[in-house]
Amino acid sequence: MAVETHEETLSIHELAERSGVPPRRIRYYVAKGLLPPPLGRGPSARYGRQHLERLRAIKELRERRLGLEAIRERFAQSWPETPAGPSLWHQWELAPGVLLWVRVDLPEDERERVAALVDVGRRLLRRDDST
Numbered sequence: 294m295a296v297e298t299h300e301e302t303l304s305i306h307e308l309a310e311r312s313g314v315p316p317r318r319i320r321y322y323v324a325k326g327l328l329p330p331p332l333g334r335g336p337s338a339r340y341g342r343q344h345l346e347r348l349r350a351i352k353e354l355r356e357r358r359l360g361l362e363a364i365r366e367r368f369a370q371s372w373p374e375t376p377a378g379p380s381l382w383h384q385w386e387l388a389p390g391v392l393l394w395v396r397v398d399l400p401e402d403e404r405e406r407v408a409a410l411v412d413v414g415r416r417l418l419r420r421d422d423s424t
Contacts, residue, residue, distance in 0.1 A: 302332065302339035312348040319348070326386055327351060327365050385411045388418035 331338035
């Protein structure tokens with residue numbers, strides 16, 4: 294899926310320099326779902342303002358002693374404040390390995406329906422031994 298952007302993009306090393314987060318940790322955050330994947334792969338991977346803002350938020354939440362899982366859940370439950378960055382998509386993890394991608398520029402009424410869909414999807418996919 295190609296995503297067009299007219300914004301400045303950064304290499305992982307440029308992102309690390311601006312954010313103060315080492316490249317290895319940036320890759321780890323992407324793997325753990327705390328950061329959206331970059332545009333492209335390998336040395337040509339590009340990051341945008343959304344990644345930089347998310348890294349700053351992670352640093353702030355870590356300073357408040359929140360664990361990575363709590364931070365990931367917090368991000369998954371909220372819409373991005375602005376549809377900025379190279380990615381025009383927002384991702385929710387409904388269950389391990391089950392992702393829902395939605396355009397961030399949806400109208401408000403559709404966002405409310407997607408939020409309800411996320412809630413229902415998580416309940417349906419919950420691994421609960423009592424059911």
